[in-house]
Amino acid sequence: MDWNIPIANEEVAAAYAAFKAYVLGVATHFAGSRLLEALDLASLGPETEIALSNDFSDYFTTVRNVGDLVQSIESGYYSQLSLRLATIQLCTAFEVLFDSIARAYGVTADNEPPVEAPYGAAAPIQLGNKTIRQIRKLHRVLGIDTVLNEDEVLLKLSAIIEVRNCFIHSGGRVPSEGKQVRLSVYGIFSKAGGSVHLKHNHFDDFLHYVLIHVQGFVKFLPETASRPVPPA
Numbered sequence: 163m164d165w166n167i168p169i170a171n172e173e174v175a176a177a178y179a180a181f182k183a184y185v186l187g188v189a190t191h192f193a194g195s196r197l198l199e200a201l202d203l204a205s206l207g208p209e210t211e212i213a214l215s216n217d218f219s220d221y222f223t224t225v226r227n228v229g230d231l232v233q234s235i236e237s238g239y240y241s242q243l244s245l246r247l248a249t250i251q252l253c254t255a256f257e258v259l260f261d262s263i264a265r266a267y268g269v270t271a272d273n274e275p276p277v278e279a280p281y282g283a284a285a286p287i288q289l290g291n292k293t294i295r296q297i298r299k300l301h302r303v304l305g306i307d308t309v310l311n312e313d314e315v316l317l318k319l320s321a322i323i324e325v326r327n328c329f330i331h332s333g334g335r336v337p338s339e340g341k342q343v344r345l346s347v348y349g350i351f352s353k354a355g356g357s358v359h360l361k362h363n364h365f366d367d368f369l370h371y372v373l374i375h376v377q378g379f380v381k382f383l384p385e386t387a388s389r390p391v392p393p394a
Contacts, residue, residue: 163370167377170385177262178380181255185369188251192365195244199235203228245360246329249368253326256319256372260293260300263380267387269303271295279313279320287344289320297379304387310379319375321348322368328358 165182169175208229215223234240264271276290277298289295294316301311309315324344328336336342339354352358 163373165373165377167381169380169383171266171383173266174263174380174383177259177266178376180262181259181376184255185252185373188248188255189369192244192248195240198231199241203232203235208232241362242360245365246334248365249322249360250326250329252365252368252372253323256323256376257293259376260296263383264296264300267300267304267383269296269300271299274299277313277316279317281317281343281347284343287317287320287347289316291320291323293323294320304384306382306384308379308382310375315375317344317347318371321345321350322372325350325358325360325368334358 165186167178169178206228208227210228212226212228212231213223214225217223231240234243271292274295276288277294278286279289281287297310297316297319301307321344324341325348328334328341328345331337334357336345336352336354336356336358342352342354345352345358350358350360350364
């Protein structure tokens, strides 16, 4: 995928470059975890120690061993943890990017109401995440129209963010039926009270979905706001 696109606003271009560097760093780290899972670690010996630091004597240093690592990989826990950590970092980068974009155009979403997005025959889903509200307001204030502003896209981006929230705030579990519905938008069918289990390719899916829509948005941003930004 080509990450390089023309961006008219210098502040946005710098923010996108930082986003790109950060996310590619996360992707490299995630790829390293996949490589580690594929390696034959048995030859190193299960008792081979892996110290987390060299700041203290052995007695005070947190130490794991190759056997612990192999067990984590074979149980699937290592893979799930790698998926979780990468997803958390992707969402962080996404939110930081839109904070920067909103700041570049003097847009604030502090008093912006939740986005109401229709979902099937059910009642509209209220999307209250700050970044989702920023996206909707930026389109309105700047007078642009991109696919990023479509309800279906915002629902799926919210689902990715909700996955992150489950990991950070709920110990990796789905806290309610409402959250369960939000996750199902992205095809993640975990029951309320159950653990969020990601598939092997989910992080790459998340990354591409975010990137495609971010690029489709930033390339249409004007060099400056063409009209005064209304108060929040």
